[in-house]
Amino acid sequence: xxxxxxxxxxxxxxxxxxxxxxxxxxxxxxxxxxxxxxxxxxxxxxxxxxxxxxxxxxxxxxxxxxxxxxxxxxxxxxxxxxxxxxxxxxxxxxxxxxxxxxxxxxxxxxxxxxxxxxxxxxxxxxxxxxxxxxxxxxxxxxxxxxxxxxxxxxxxxxxxxxxxxxxxxxxxxxxxxxxxxxxxxxxxxxxxxxxxxxxxxxxxxxxxxxxxxxxxxxxxxxxxxxxxxxxxxxxxxxxxxxxxxxxxxxxxxxxxxxxxxxxxxxxxxxxxxxxxxxxxxxxxxxxxxxxxxxxxxxxxxxxxxxxxxxxxxxxxxxxxxxxxxxxxxxxxxxxxxxxxxxxxxxxxxxxxx
Numbered sequence: 001x002x003x004x005x006x007x008x009x010x011x012x013x014x015x016x017x018x019x020x021x022x023x024x025x026x027x028x029x030x031x032x033x034x035x036x037x038x039x040x041x042x043x044x045x046x047x048x049x050x051x052x053x054x055x056x057x058x059x060x061x062x063x064x065x066x067x068x069x070x071x072x073x074x075x076x077x078x079x080x081x082x083x084x085x086x087x088x089x090x091x092x093x094x095x096x097x098x099x100x101x102x103x104x105x106x107x108x109x110x111x112x113x114x115x116x117x118x119x120x121x122x123x124x125x126x127x128x129x130x131x132x133x134x135x136x137x138x139x140x141x142x143x144x145x146x147x148x149x150x151x152x153x154x155x156x157x158x159x160x161x162x163x164x165x166x167x168x169x170x171x172x173x174x175x176x177x178x179x180x181x182x183x184x185x186x187x188x189x190x191x192x193x194x195x196x197x198x199x200x201x202x203x204x205x206x207x208x209x210x211x212x213x214x215x216x217x218x219x220x221x222x223x224x225x226x227x228x229x230x231x232x233x234x235x236x237x238x239x240x241x242x243x244x245x246x247x248x249x250x251x252x253x254x255x256x257x258x259x260x261x262x263x264x265x266x267x268x269x270x271x272x273x274x275x276x277x278x279x280x281x282x283x284x285x286x287x288x289x290x291x292x293x294x295x296x297x298x299x300x301x302x303x304x305x306x307x308x309x310x311x312x313x314x315x316x317x318x319x320x321x322x323x324x325x326x327x328x329x330x331x332x333x334x335x336x337x338x339x340x341x342x343x344x345x346x347x348x349x350x351x352x353x
Contacts, residue, residue, distance in 0.1 A: 056299065075152070081116065126172075130210065132203060134177070147181065163232060180197035188245070247289050258317055291327070295332070
């Protein structure tokens with residue numbers, strides 16, 4: 001994947017988003033081993049029960065890498081059968097040799113149908129698009145869907161397909177076979193699509209007329225992709241994403257995040273009223289996006305330890321450190337100093353944020 005010389009500040013996700021995975025790890029790993037994983041990924045000091053806790057992409061990537069290697073299960077206990085080390089490499093190698101994207105997605109489904117005992121993947125056409133359904137193998141005894149597992153498998157399909165195509169592929173829809181969770185706002189960070197819950201089955205629907213796209217990735221491309229896994233398939237680095245993320249990009253380009261709503265609307269060729277409505281449709285607002293970006297930049301800079309709290313406050317547009325302290329406590333239920341001191345946002349590769 002091409003590397004952006006000016007990478008965006010990636011949105012953090014809520015601690016609740018990670019909790020589904022941690023529940024599985026508590027069942028799979030001895031307490032001492034799990035504590036080691038959390039320590040090395042910068043999560044050991046985090047009070048995951050605290051409502052304001054945030055988790056960075058680097059922390060999730062590092063935790064995945066540690067658990068996948070140490071347990072020998074590349075799906076980390078999310079399915080009833082372990083997914084042995086090297087599976088992703090063979091999957092990418094198989095898909096890389098396909099004649100088109102539709103053929104690659106067919107190989108993706110066939111590959112996982114040989115491995116999973118709990119579910120089978122069904123590839124079908126939906127209009128002029130392609131749809132992957134995740135269906136329980138035993139329809140008579142329905143299993144409660146593992147939310148993190150369903151998300152991860154659908155994101156793997158989208159992430160690898162996007163890598164093969166060389167760009168983030170548009171999605172028509174992503175559906176999940178579980179009720180809307182309290183952390184539903186985290187899903188648009190991962191999937192560039194409308195997201196619906198409480199569906200008959202989990203599914204991902206690729207945009208129209210993508211099936212004939214060529215697949216052109218070299219062996220060297222694949223090795224680089226695998227070396228960074230799962231970063232490039234969970235958190236795709238492309239910018240064609242949810243409308244709220246496009247607005248984050250505009251804010252990032254303005255000094256001290258000073259962009260106003262009218263200016264943003266003009267840049268997006270919208271009226272202010274239309275911009276407000278579009279954001280409401282995504283369950284967001286201009287101020288919420290600005291606050292979220294401020295928070296994520298603050299988390300990053302507090303982690304790096306290269307700036308004083310006063311400098312961070314000024315960089316993200318606060319008139320005083322006191323105003324920043326009040327806002328940060330509202331966002332995270334802790335102070336900037338406590339956050340930095342306790343190492344709540346330690347990342348494994350901070351230069352990639």
